[in-house]
Amino acid sequence: xxxxxxxxxxxxxxxxxxxxxxxxxxxxxxxxxxxxxxxxxxxxxxxxxxxxxxxxxxxxxxxxxxxxxxxxxxxxxxxxxxxxxxxxxxxxxxxxxxxxxxxxxxxxxxxxxxxxxxxxxxxxxxxxxxxxxxxxxxxxxxxxxxxxxxxxxxxxxxxxxxxxxxxxxxxxxxxxxxxxxxxxxxxxxxxxxxxxxxxxxxxxxxxxxxxxxxxxxxxxxxxxxxxxxxxxxxxxxxxxxxxxxxxxxxxxxxxxxxxxxxxxxxxxxxxxxxxxxxxxxxxxxxxxxxxxxxxxxxxxxxxxxxxxxxxxxxxxxxxxxxxxxxxxxxxxxxxxxxxxxxxxxxxxxxxxxxxxxxxxxxxxxxxxxxxxxxxxxxxxxxxxxxxxxxxxxxxxxxxxxxxxxxxxxxxxxxxxxxxxxxxxxxxxxxxxxxxxxxxxxxxxxxxxxxxxxxxxxxxxxxxxxxxxxxxxxxxxxxxxxxxxxxxxxxxxxxxxxxxxxxxxxxxxxxxxxxxxxxxxxxxxxxxxxxxxxxxxxxxx
Amino acid sequence: xxxxxxxxxxxxxxxxxxxxxxxxxxxxxxxxxxxxxxxxxxxxxxxxxxxxxxxxxxxxxxxxxxxxxxxxxxxxxxxxxxxxxxxxxxxxxxxxxxxxxxxxxxxxxxxxxxxxxxxxxxxxxxxxxxxxxxxxxxxxxxxxxxxxxxxxxxxxxxxxxxxxxxxxxxxxxxxxxxx
Ligand code: SF4
Ligand code: SF4
Numbered sequence: 030x031x032x033x034x035x036x037x038x039x040x041x042x043x044x045x046x047x048x049x050x051x052x053x054x055x056x057x058x059x060x061x062x063x064x065x066x067x068x069x070x071x072x073x074x075x076x077x078x079x080x081x082x083x084x085x086x087x088x089x090x091x092x093x094x095x096x097x098x099x100x101x102x103x104x105x106x107x108x109x110x111x112x113x114x115x116x117x118x119x120x121x122x123x124x125x126x127x128x129x130x131x132x133x134x135x136x137x138x139x140x141x142x143x144x145x146x147x148x149x150x151x152x153x154x155x156x157x158x159x160x161x162x163x164x165x166x167x168x169x170x171x172x173x174x175x176x177x178x179x180x181x182x183x184x185x186x187x188x189x190x191x192x193x194x195x196x197x198x199x200x201x202x203x204x205x206x207x208x209x210x211x212x213x214x215x216x217x218x219x220x221x222x223x224x225x226x227x228x229x230x231x232x233x234x235x236x237x238x239x240x241x242x243x244x245x246x247x248x249x250x251x252x253x254x255x256x257x258x259x260x261x262x263x264x265x266x267x268x269x270x271x272x273x274x275x276x277x278x279x280x281x282x283x284x285x286x287x288x289x290x291x292x293x294x295x296x297x298x299x300x301x302x303x304x305x306x307x308x309x310x311x312x313x314x315x316x317x318x319x320x321x322x323x324x325x326x327x328x329x330x331x332x333x334x335x336x337x338x339x340x341x342x343x344x345x346x347x348x349x350x351x352x353x354x355x356x357x358x359x360x361x362x363x364x365x366x367x368x369x370x371x372x373x374x375x376x377x378x379x380x381x382x383x384x385x386x387x388x389x390x391x392x393x394x395x396x397x398x399x400x401x402x403x404x405x406x407x408x409x410x411x412x413x414x415x416x417x418x419x420x421x422x423x424x425x426x427x428x429x430x431x432x433x434x435x436x437x438x439x440x441x442x443x444x445x446x447x448x449x450x451x452x453x454x455x456x457x458x459x460x461x462x463x464x465x466x467x468x469x470x471x472x473x474x475x476x477x478x479x480x481x482x483x484x485x486x487x488x489x490x491x492x493x494x495x496x497x498x499x500x501x502x503x504x505x506x507x508x509x510x511x512x513x514x515x516x517x518x519x520x521x522x523x524x525x526x527x528x529x530x531x532x533x534x535x536x537x538x539x540x541x542x543x544x545x546x547x548x549x550x551x552x553x554x555x556x557x558x559x560x561x562x563x564x565x566x567x568x569x
Numbered sequence: 570x571x572x573x574x575x576x577x578x579x580x581x582x583x584x585x586x587x588x589x590x591x592x593x594x595x596x597x598x599x600x601x602x603x604x605x606x607x608x609x610x611x612x613x614x615x616x617x618x619x620x621x622x623x624x625x626x627x628x629x630x631x632x633x634x635x636x637x638x639x640x641x642x643x644x645x646x647x648x649x650x651x652x653x654x655x656x657x658x659x660x661x662x663x664x665x666x667x668x669x670x671x672x673x674x675x676x677x678x679x680x681x682x683x684x685x686x687x688x689x690x691x692x693x694x695x696x697x698x699x700x701x702x703x704x705x706x707x708x709x710x711x712x713x714x715x716x717x718x719x720x721x722x723x724x725x726x727x728x729x730x731x732x733x734x735x736x737x738x739x740x741x742x743x744x745x746x747x748x
Binding site: 061129134137138140143241243250287288290457477478489492493496519522523524 | 611617647724
């Protein structure tokens with residue numbers, strides 16, 4: 030009779046990873062744990078190298094013959110050009126302070142997701158080819174040769190880092206593994222080994238100005254559709270303008286706000302606010318995307334896609350730019366835009382026409398974050414708010430990695446929340462503000478084939494939400510990032526059912542008392558306002 | 570003394586063995602982290618496993634109904650269903666409870682005496698394992714459902730709008746035909 034394995038034997042079949050050194054354990058491409066490879070048509074549009082049909086799970090990646098030279102030359106180039114990259118390769122003392130700080134490590138338990146090991150994947154190659162000791166005593170110096178297996182490992186783990194920078198907060202040397210990931214992704218892209226969920230939006234954005242590739246007339250049409258929706262809820266007809274020369278302010282937001290719920294409600298919130306305060310603003314149907322997946326491809330691509338913002342501001346002759354609720358768009362603007370495509374001397378230092386506040390912090394980029402703008406309006410008592418309209422929402426706030434760690438926006442959204450709703454509870458210290466946990470789907474990893482991995486990466490975030498859900502009955506997770514609005518709903522659905530997701534300005538829109546509005550019975554989602562449940566029934 | 574009393578008395582030690590058995594299914598560095606890190610927010614996997622096991626233990630020992638066990642099992646399986654485990658590996662922790670108890674009884678020289686009770690307990694654990702499989706399947710199905718929903722929602726407003734235009738055009742055409 031066949032021997033039936035015991036439970037622990039069964040469990041141990043390839044259970045604990047083989048006890049080989051990490052440098053020698055190959056990665057396994059299992060569905061759900063990797064993103065599809067970039068399609069040739071998307072690479073061709075922007076002239077990225079080696080366009081071909083390929084699948085990361087295949088043995089043959091169809092690399093160019095001289096792929097090793099391309100990669101090593103690419104590394105050399107970047108080591109010369111970016112001092113930070115060289116430093117990060119050299120100075121890590123392997124103290125381990127970052128090791129257990131990555132949400133992907135915490136959620137997956139895979140040691141190669143420890144930031145120190147993630148960086149080591151490329152550092153070991155750096156040692157082999159770019160340091161004296163590594164060239165001679167490779168094995169002892171922790172150096173290894175660049176092989177296809179190593180390259181596949183790069184792909185697997187550098188597209189398993191959301192460039193969230195949480196690890197850098199804990200590193201005594203300030204090593205930013207996110208920047209190491211960026212370099213690795215640039216190198217992978219030189220071989221045509223990017224992922225399609227990034228390549229597609231990049232190509233679309235390059236051709237049509239936004240990630241979905243929606244053309245200007247359709248973009249305008251969508252926004253007008255929400256004008257009707259706003260009128261339905263409030264009785265007030267807002268009047269957005271498009272490509273209007275001479276407007277004071279150009280408004281740019283991620284296109285996710287225009288096409289997918291719940292971002293669309295946030296979009297309605299913006300438009301209601303601008304109408305109410307009489308802001309002289311315009312949309313651009315060309316700079317119709319705040320997001321920039323170029324950031325996840327290469328610095329050149331980021332620059333190319335970002336350029337349209339200033340170009341449109343110049344063409345339209347606006348004074349300054351106001352930006353909507355987005356995450357990585359702000360990382361690009363705050364950290365790179367000014368030196369990449371700036372200085373934007375043709376623009377003025379942003380000054381709120383309503384309060385007179387000068388946004389000194391945006392003196393150089395000329396672009397203000399809407400949370401700063403709205404918080405300033407509230408502080409000066411320029412808008413009337415009825416927070417009780419959000420009384421059925423018990424709210425907590427997710428700090429997006431980018432707005433928090435790349436900009437330090439902590440107080441403004443909380444200040445706004447405390448004015449637009451009556452029930453707000455923060456998640457535990459250590460999971461918010463500069464230590465916030467990533468949504469698990471940032472940096473272009475928000476694709477559906479990656480759902481399993483996203484659930485792992487999002488576990489620490491969800492776990493903290495679960496705590497306030499159980500303790501305070503939190504049922505609404507607010508955020509100021511379009512990717513968050515897209516990816517937190519499935520994350521909540523899996524880990525903490527009963528918690529919905531909202532943008533900050535959706536709550537502002539609900540609470541905003543507009544001049545000439547009708548008696549409001551529903552919120553922006555057509556759900557009855559607290560105490561109005563019966564009125565709704567009467568209407569039907 | 571019955572097995573139930575024995576389990577109650579040795580609860581702490583048995584839970585510890587069980588927890589270690591489960592956690593040792595992770596790579597060595599990770600197992601050490603899961604055991605050591607005490608902040609539940611820094612170590613959600615370790616805490617989910619620990620709380621889940623505590624709950625399942627209490628319910629099994631006290632002979633609770635199925636519904637009461639489900640949330641505790643769910644705590645653990647929801648995590649393991651999205652990690653690098655095969656279905657068997659993901660739920661095998663339930664069976665390892667049997668090994669843990671048996672080993673401890675053996676060590677204490679009580680196996681003979683409590684063998685009858687142990688068989689009953691093992692049958693109960695098998696029941697729990699069946700529930701575990703169901704929860705595992707639910708979690709995996711949920712993942713697929715989330716994928717489908719996400720793809721749909723991405724362009725939902727565009728479609729809604731396109732349909733609205735299509736509808737209004739059709740109505741327009743319709744009225745022309747009538748007139
Ligand atoms: S905390 Fe910094 S120095 Fe320490 S291991 Fe991590 S990257 Fe290296
Ligand atoms: S940047 Fe974020 S995802 Fe990447 S290694 Fe650091 S903590 Fe992990």
